[in-house]
Amino acid sequence: MIRLTTVFKQIIFFRKGIIALLVALVGMSLYIIATNQQIDNSLEIWFLDDDPYYQTYLKYQQEQGSDEIIVLMIPVKDSLTPELLESVRALQKEVDSLPFVKTSMSLATAQYPYISLKGIQLKNIFSEERGVDTYKIDEASFLSNYLINKEKDQLLVYIQLAPTAEIERYRSEIIPKIRQHINSHFRDYALSGSPLLTEGSNQSVATETNLFAVVTVVFVAIFLFFLLPDRRYIPLALAAIGLPVILLFGLMFGLGIPLNMISMIIPSVLMVYGLSDIVHVINIYARHLETSSTGHRVDDIAIGLQKSIKPCFYTTVSTMAGYFALYFSTLPALRITGIFAFIGLLFAFILVYVISAIGFYYLGFKPRPKRKAGWTLSRIISAVNRFSTKYPKRIIGVSMVLILLGGYAISTLEVSTNMLNFIKPGPYKSQYFAIEKATNGLIRFDISVESKEGKDMTTPKTIKQVGVFQDELVRRGLLTDPVSLVNFQRYLEKAGKRYYAFNPRLRSKIRKE
Template identity: 25%
Template sequence: MAFLYKIRLLLLALTGVACVVLWPGVQAALVVDNNLSAWFLTDDPALAAYRDFQGRFGNDEVVVVVVKDDRTVLTPGYFAGLRALSAELAGLPEVAQVLGAGTTELPGRGGLLGAEAPRALLPPGATAGTVRAALGELPTLRGQLFSPDYRATRLLVVLRQLPDFDNRRGAILGRVRAVVYRHFAPGQALLGGVGVVFAGLNELSQHDFGLFLGVGYLLMFTIFLVIYRNFYLLLYTLGIVGLATYLTLGVYGALGHRINLLTVLLPIVIILLGFLDSMHVVNERNLLPTAATDTPRASALQALRNVFQPCLFTMTTTAAGFLALLTSPMAILRDFGLFAALGIALCLGLTFLLGVTILPLTRPVPRATRATGGAVLRLYELVLRHRRAFAALAVGLMLALLAGLPRLHSDTYTLGYLPDDYVVVTDHRAMEAAWGPYMPLELLVQPRPGLTLDSSRVLRAAVAFADSVQTMPGAGAGFGFQSLYLAALEPRFGPKARRALHSQGVVRAVHAQLRASYPALARQYVHEPSQTGRITVAGPMLSARQLTARMATVLGIARATLGPVARVTPAGYQPMYARITAYVTTSQTNSLLTSFGLVFLLTWAFIRNFRLAVLAVVPNLFPVLVLLGVMGWAGIALDAATASIAAIVLSLCTDDSIHFIHAYQQGRLRGELPAVARRATVAHIGPTVVLTSVILFLGYAVMLLASLKTVQLFGALTAVAIVGALFGELVIFPLVLERFDRRARL
């Protein structure tokens, strides 16, 4: 520590240089981005399939706009508004195409096989009667443009596939929304779609990140200042977590990452571990026997020297716990684990660098530490006097929590992350009420050898598939490559259009006319080079688990209807969304097992005593059991946000356990009897455990005020787990140590 003290100014200067260099990275990191590349690894087969789908059919991110009226949208005012809205949307450089009543051209009489040129559905002067009459001959097209009662109409705004689309999504959708609201009022015009949900998540993530990072810091440091009443100690702790957060985000952004739904919690993790390290140093200094007479510099360096070894090992074990998330198949969890470990390592370095810089400027303030130590000792003695009652309480709690584990399930419902009164959620509900299910499930159809997409057999099978899917509960209208042929044949053949699909000659003629008259629309559903057709099945917005079941049902129908003539595979965003459930389950299991394994091995290596290492695992298991049991009983699913909490809780407990074991071992090495060593350890480590738990509990509990439900759940569950960790450290661990450490009976 003396050498570190001598070079402190040089290291501080290098830290300042790093802060300047990493400033652009911090700015880049603070741009929230919840796009798919944040969730999936670049070599993930699901992501590769999605990119292949986009390569064939372009960007599948479509903004669904529903315009509704309580009576009817078939009025001249709505017709004019739809024409103007469609034209302005189509004029946006990021929009590839607008599909809706305002842009629709009807086939001439006789359909595509007739001689008349196409005509607009809503020309100037159109009336409700002319529109009804025109669409009366075109049921397939009518179902895509208007609700059955003509109280709602739908526009599909197809966005261009741009190289930097993910980063520009929010701005693009903001312009689309502004255009829509210029023509129709909010509530009259509703917006939905996958991109709209992503943009809403980005907006609220950025809001909650800034707000609750500030509120959490303010609350925790205010409590810290109230407890210790020393500005220099506040500056010390604030400097550790502030600089560690800044440098971590700087590296994160410099490597091309952006804050997302999960890494928005990185600063909260750094606060937790930074507080633990700093308070172990502060309380160690306050409890030094010579603290009252020693010089500030000497007491500071001695305290830092005393805690260096356990802090080094807690950093190692804690970082290992987070690095266990690297076993996850999800990029979002891997990034979280990697950069949380980086933040923890920075906390350790800054704990000692700022310790040799700031602590010598002030004397110890032992009042709060010694008062808390006395209270903890009284609790410890109470536990020992009533050990059977407390042991029974601990066992009862464990059994109750274990009973909640079978209720635990993994699922992800993206819309459920948003508050109920948020515009994305209210628009979604109003859209489903006015229009019906609208979320797309994309399917790719590839004919078997000897057949093509315009083969009569393939088209008839695709029509049969679409008819069967629409009988599913909650299914909306579907549209695909086969719908183009039906829509083209209905003006000429009317109700017999489906029979006309039996004529290969008629089908081939329609195919040629589709390519000639509607090339852009045809490319939306037919990829000629690979002979791949696209069918979009509309459905409700589901959780990942529900979507997996829905996809299985749809594919079963596809095998029965299309199976003999074509191969059908799910495509687009929805299969990736469904895969998140399996990934979360795998991540939770693998990372937790890996974390326990690494923590146990590192703890064993540190204390060099197998029995004590095993005993140290017990209090670490309890708060994880508290977390998972409470989630099971409360019906909270494991998802991308909650899957990481177990690793965080394990890290918190490991930190306290190692300090506890280290102090206990040091007492035994000094020749203290086991009972004396345990009592001294409780008095020495207990204040830090209690004070940090109180501060962190309040800091995490304030996250319940957040808008984003992931942040709310993270705060609530972590606060509950902190209470469990405190119970484990102050009640379970001392009881287990006394009962099973054989040396205690010497």
Template identity: 20%
Template sequence: MEHQNGNSKNQKLVRFASWVVDHKILVVLFCLLVGGGSIAVSLDLVMDNSLEAYFMNDDPSFAYYKDFMKEYGNDEFLYIVYTHKKDVFNLDVLKVTQKLVADLEEVPFVKKIHGLTNVEFMESNELGDLKIFDLMADFPETQEQADQIKKKLMAKPIYVESFISKDGKYAAVLCEVEDKPDDDPNYHQKIGHGLKQVLGKSEFKDFRFWPVGEPVLNSEFYELIEESAVVIAGLSFVLTFGFLVVLFRQTKAFFGPWLVVMFSILIVVGFIGVMGYPITAMFQMMPSLLIAIGVATSVHLINEYQIHLRAGNDNRSSILKSVELVGIPCLFTTITTAVGIGSLTVSPVKAIKEYGRFSMFGVMGIFLFSFTIMLVVLAVSGKRTERHFEKQRKRNSEGRQHLVFLDKLLAGIAALNKKHYGKILIVVGIFSAICIYGITRLEINSSYLEEIGDSAKIYQDYRFVDDKMGGSGNFELLLNSGEPDGVKTLQFAKTLEKIQSFIDSKDDFVRKTNSINDIIKDVNQSLNNNDKAYSRIPDSDQAVSQYILLYEMSGGEDLEKLVSADIAEARLTILTKYSDTKTAEKFNNELEAYIPTILPEGYTYNITGASYMLVKSMGHIEKTQIESITLALGVISLMMIVVFRSIKVGLVSMLPNVFPIVVTLGFMGLAGIWLDYVRTLIACIAIGLAVDDTIHFIFRYKMEFKRLGSYEKALDVTMSDVGRAITITTIILMMGFGASMISKINDMHYFGMLASMCIFVALLSDYFICPALILLTKPFGKEFDSLDVSHQSSVISNSSPLTEN
């Protein structure tokens, strides 16, 4: 029955291929229509690498973060630290700074700007009058006046390391930004671009700027992604297609796969457009993934096609026979690859889920175009191709000369397996144990900044700002008194002060904190002749409450950002060094351990903010990795068991594919390479791809065993024929993914390296583990005597390995 089903499926594919060859123009028109349609629906693609692209809307921590922003406003900001050849308080420099502050209003989405020239300042004069004013509302006319202002500013703790560095050499401008509009995902790029334009003006050429903040970082990250995605895709293209040209020495062997890959990329982009997904950091891996898979699939088809042409078949029957032979295996490997990549859709991380979906779509696209446009390419200029191979046959199959070395290597591997399969499995076992130890040391961590790398200007800017000024990462702590107006009490102020002092003591990580207490202390100091000794919390509930009211009555506008609407809750902003998530998590854990110990009854607290959200997302990475690998292995194993109709064969075929993942994750653990968003994809992509070669290997092995009756003889033939094909596809995949190693983004660099490594180990598994396990377990039944068919190749057998029973 299986035989009939397989044959029937094969015949359907062959009939379809025949139709394609007979209706070339129609097929081309179809492909152009699909490609054109995809371009049309993808014109409005947007890039978004903000938190929203990574969290599902129903994620509780993200939902809280959104509620927080609704209550307190956007926690993103632009923070521009600067210095000048002269002093930042030089009168001429201040005049240009005034222009800078005004010009920054041109930056899209900038809501409010606070700089030296307009920062809100509170003081009392000699008569005791309280004065609240923009610091330079009365612009200094002399250098002496300017120096006086500098002195006043530096005497207020609230401003030091926020607007002026401790040594007075550096100053800063803080820009509040509007909430990200739902209909404008290019928000960060617009801000980043606008900021560059303003800071690049000639009148500011004597300034040195260090701009930081999420919009700047994201905008820079986008530029790098755009730049590196094009370069990586280009290199991946040159390497893989170059290899095809060298291997097959035929124009159409290059042109066909190129069209397959191009149309597949187009439909993925169209799919993204239709689904309304934003382009995230994940997208940059898609072109090289499709190039690698597209080319690898084409290799099987072109290889069979050329073999049949060499054997003297005409162009049309060569196409149909190659489809008959590799069509179903290609369909099956497409499904396994799609399952591997599709397993990522279980991720709670939105960007990974979307990546899983559109890449799965792309893999299926490759199958579709391989059996449509690719066949059309093979079908055109058929006469010329036939003549070409006729001449080649006369030259005694010179096309295969360059594979002699590989044939010898494969024969050696087969011999080694036959002689030492037990020892091979012991070595694999020991190696696996070491790698499993490595996995236990694997760290889940992430840092945009580290990904960009220390040679990038943005990296240096962040480190500089973290060193000299208020810090570029942020946590937000919300302390809730449990009752309206509860913030305006002495008990609350004191509790908040304790927490703030504890946080300030973590000065290796925390750079600056800010809360309603700082305003209360500033009011107190201002009401008491600006005496620094009064920069403290007053000693009654009434005073705390009325100082807050005084601040508001004087035009103070920050209260809404510091307390909740009902004044039951206060916000403590913690500006930190921009760190990796591991460091941030350690700080978060310290905070979570300390706060409950000093919390009065009825009080509660919450933590959120951009840095905290990154910490939370790390938990999702672990979940993604475990769940997606389990799902991919489970579904593919089940498929193997069903197709081979044997649990034993199914399991034997899966073990060689688990090994590369164990080795890769183990290597990462031992080498101290983090597991992060991008690297979490490696395992599933690798399973999906590696299993393809194993399928080809085991199907052929089983078929040859049924024919030859001997495991060892079957191994020789299988290794010789399939071994060559899987070696070539592995080289292509390694080149496709390895191209990412030139990326300026560390994440992509490591992705390229680790994915290539994983695929290479998968090849070694197919070379050694797969044959060794088969020789040990003998899963195809007992050996039997057969006619002596020697070790001849069966590659041009007209039966498909999938239909052979």
């Protein structure tokens, strides 16, 4: 205990240097927060690098391309004019040259299979010489449904990004640069897809984090007004509550650690924890001055802080242990939250006592007379004690009912992974729904089907089995417009009948191809 009082006295002795250091650290942290603030809600934060499912996903991306696809919808005012499709083709050429884009696809560059006397060949739906082959758009509907809506008044462009590992360093540039190229060709359009939804959720997280911080500060200030013995302590308390958050976020963003939808709760956690500690410290110090003051400013501060450190230390250690347990989670998002919540609580505990020691010194060793009117902490505690003593059985009964209701509520809890729930109303949501309505479902994903025996998947028997599987998914309402080799085979079988009548040998050749 003697050592603790010595530490507090040393803090007061070096107060000017400590204040200068804190001012410098806070200034640096605010600059880092303003310039390096990052938010990441991408898929990677929910998987460990050695997770087998995640590794399979990355392998699939390398072989088949990324599943991160941006969908651009351009309104067709009159008809599919060559000028419109030429603009789309020029846009695709620009976008395809970007380092984070693998390829793009639209009606301007799409090809369809057709049968000639030479066999199966690919032909452009649009060409400068003959314009748009509208007959093929209707005939090859399994393909064209992805490129233009059924009313033919919305043209769709798909932009496939490069594999995740190759584009992470460009993540913040992807959407702005693609928008820049689109704006140079079109004014009226809608843009969506998983990268846009991720960006929308990131912005929502940033907005919600700032909102939570402001609301927490307001409530903290209100509570401090009632819970502190003297209003002069309010600025000191606010500094002790706010500084740990600023320093922690400065450290996080300085190390390049982005915020995610779980770690966004850290500011509120630290503020509530800091409120609890600073209220204890100030009230115990004020009580010490009233009951057993030594008459010496520095000694009173050291003794008063020493009296409060044991209960605050135990609550800090238990809280830190709870958050540090998140480090052992398999999810990177939870691990990051656990580590930095642990560090933040450590910052908060240390700064509460450093700021209190220096603040008490400058405020003076005697508080102003206590307010006789109003809701002080002592009066609140006394009122709670009187109420609980007068109605113990009723309190127990109501508590049991609430516990039972809580247990029932937990049993009905449902987990939702709908990404739209993380996006606030605005352009991201409205454009998503607009494209979804035009395309009869915006979500695109790939199903990789392999033979258990490792056999060739292009044999007629295997393709027939895949067709049965595909049709069953459609029948159950899980898919709307699937595209696979099955569709191409059925299309070619139907289109080939007109050729087989004139050239019977062509049938066997087409089947082989």
